[in-house]
Amino acid sequence: MKPIYIFSSGRLARHQNTIVLETEEGKRFLPVEQVSELYIFGEVDLNKRFLEFVAREGILLHFFNRYGYYTGTFYPREYLASGALILRQVEHYLDQERRLVLARAFVHGSLRNIRTILLYYRRRGVTVQHALECIDQSLADLNHALSPAALMALEGQAREAYYATWPSIIEAEFPFGPRTRRPPRDETNALISFGNSLLYTAVLAQIYQTHLDPRIGYLHETNFRRHTLNLDVAEIFKPVLVDRLIFRLVNRGQLQRRHFVTGAEGVFLDDEGRKLVVETWEQTLQETYRHPALNRSVSYRTTLRLELYKLEKHLLEEQSYIPFALRS
Amino acid sequence: MGPEPVPVTGTLIWYVAVCPRQTWLMGHNIEPFRDHELLALGRLLAETSYPRERKELELPGMKVDVLRRRPIDADEDEALVIGEVKRSPRAQHAQRLQLGYYLLRLRDAGLHVRGELRYPEQRRVEQVELTPELEAAVRQAIQRVEELLQLPQPPPPVRIPACTNCAYYEFCWVSEAEPTTERVPRNRGRKRGSSS
Numbered sequence: 001m002k003p004i005y006i007f008s009s010g011r012l013a014r015h016q017n018t019i020v021l022e023t024e025e026g027k028r029f030l031p032v033e034q035v036s037e038l039y040i041f042g043e044v045d046l047n048k049r050f051l052e053f054v055a056r057e058g059i060l061l062h063f064f065n066r067y068g069y070y071t072g073t074f075y076p077r078e079y080l081a082s083g084a085l086i087l088r089q090v091e092h093y094l095d096q097e098r099r100l101v102l103a104r105a106f107v108h109g110s111l112r113n114i115r116t117i118l119l120y121y122r123r124r125g126v127t128v129q130h131a132l133e134c135i136d137q138s139l140a141d142l143n144h145a146l147s148p149a150a151l152m153a154l155e156g157q158a159r160e161a162y163y164a165t166w167p168s169i170i171e172a173e174f175p176f177g178p179r180t181r182r183p184p185r186d187e188t189n190a191l192i193s194f195g196n197s198l199l200y201t202a203v204l205a206q207i208y209q210t211h212l213d214p215r216i217g218y219l220h221e222t223n224f225r226r227h228t229l230n231l232d233v234a235e236i237f238k239p240v241l242v243d244r245l246i247f248r249l250v251n252r253g254q255l256q257r258r259h260f261v262t263g264a265e266g267v268f269l270d271d272e273g274r275k276l277v278v279e280t281w282e283q284t285l286q287e288t289y290r291h292p293a294l295n296r297s298v299s300y301r302t303t304l305r306l307e308l309y310k311l312e313k314h315l316l317e318e319q320s321y322i323p324f325a326l327r328s
Numbered sequence: 329m330g331p332e333p334v335p336v337t338g339t340l341i342w343y344v345a346v347c348p349r350q351t352w353l354m355g356h357n358i359e360p361f362r363d364h365e366l367l368a369l370g371r372l373l374a375e376t377s378y379p380r381e382r383k384e385l386e387l388p389g390m391k392v393d394v395l396r397r398r399p400i401d402a403d404e405d406e407a408l409v410i411g412e413v414k415r416s417p418r419a420q421h422a423q424r425l426q427l428g429y430y431l432l433r434l435r436d437a438g439l440h441v442r443g444e445l446r447y448p449e450q451r452r453v454e455q456v457e458l459t460p461e462l463e464a465a466v467r468q469a470i471q472r473v474e475e476l477l478q479l480p481q482p483p484p485p486v487r488i489p490a491c492t493n494c495a496y497y498e499f500c501w502v503s504e505a506e507p508t509t510e511r512v513p514r515n516r517g518r519k520r521g522s523s524s
Contacts, residue, residue, distance in 0.1 A: 082357035
């Protein structure tokens with residue numbers, strides 16, 4: 001079971017009991033038992049019959065527009081649902097105290113992982129003192145933040161100081177101004193945005209494998225029209241998976257300025273650059289390490305699911321949630 | 329969550345003889361990870377074994393494989409043979425309870441049936457008869473399931489041999505160390521130039 005990334009244009013259809021991608025190069029069959037998600041970057045046509053089929057098979061479709069912006073996910077009705085767990089999930093959202101506990105944990109996890117990365121670069125001679133102080137200040141202030149918005153603000157401040165160290169971490173001549181989102185105004189911003197959307201969808205796909213409702217988040221404002229829980233959990237893993245991916249790709253010279261296109265809509269990756277990022281991203285998620293508690297080898301993709309299990313156990317009130325910590 | 333009638337199922341009867349925690353989770357519809365290899369194998373096995381004689385019979389809380397082949401020595405009133413397909417006779421006492429539960433339910437419905445545990449991979453068949461002993465054990469198991477599901481929380485995980493191949497393994501045993509400031513560097517295996 002793994003995601004398939006589609007860059008070519010053509011038609012996606014159901015062919016008997018499997019998925020077929022028809023492009024100019026011909027037909028490519030995708031065995032339905034082995035596909036967990038489809039990432040659709042190309043210009044693809046599909047019909048209702050196809051949607052009904054992937055819904056039945058529990059396959060998610062992630063759509064991206066031609067600039068690589070995340071458009072949305074076709075999230076078939078949960079085939080796993082537990083009334084008991086959804087009730088707990090809502091309880092923890094409605095109760096201000098309990099909601100803060102979780103929102104704080106997400107920010108705490110995020111800041112600790114950023115800190116670990118900064119310490120790593122400090123050992124390599126990068127000047128990170130100011131950023132470290134900011135992070136530690138934010139970490140100290142977490143307990144005094146009394147709303148998710150205040151927590152978000154603390155995380156924002158910390159990230160700003162952290163981003164200020166990026167030009168020294170990134171060895172290539174890579175423009176990085178202030179963080180700009182819609183649209184990204186420079187190459188680094190374009191990478192952050194694209195990487196984050198890959199992470200959001202990866203977490204969402206793991207939520208689909210659990211009994212959690214992706215619409216109920218704790219740090220990001222819940223409104224039942226969007227997925228927010230995946231954004232919450234993604235905060236912890238952004239430094240671990242996305243930021244390190246960016247440093248690696250750029251510092252190894254794999255990703256260069258020629259992989260970007262600048263237009264009126266902002267700066268974005270061209271096809272080649274996008275493929276490169278996606279390929280490396282998928283390798284990252286499949287990378288394994290020995291999990292100390294499980295005493296088994298687990299991949300980073302599984303790690304995302306484990307995070308959700310810990311969350312479920314927190315909601316069932318059998319084990320307090322402690323976010324994933326990157327080992328230095 | 330008020331005291332509602334507890335939905336006992338054959339699967340829960342099977343589980344309760346193996347692991348109470350699994351029974352609680354399953355009873356609250358918290359199913360195990362679906363892509364777990366052995367689960368998929370079990371599903372596949374049930375779907376593909378005995379294609380000629382198998383039919384499914386569904387009653388609330390039970391889905392039984394009906395094997396229509398009437399044994400040669402069948403009693404006059406024996407209507408049919410029900411079977412339960414398993415990968416191996418591991419924890420057979422639990423499997424017998426599950427099948428015994430079906431036999432009991434069907435007997436209450438006025439059907440005289442015979443039970444068989446089927447192991448297609450080993451080409452083995454085990455007869456299961458609803459003896460007074462088995463019946464008593466089944467009734468006890470039903471009561472245990474009902475009591476368990478009333479608990480507000482799942483019973484804590486306990487290490488048993490079955491954990492190794494269980495689809496709940498990761499759910500049960502995952503935990504994170506308490507935050508500390510500095511940690512020992514970990515020994516990285518065959519990873520090349522990761523950036524931290």
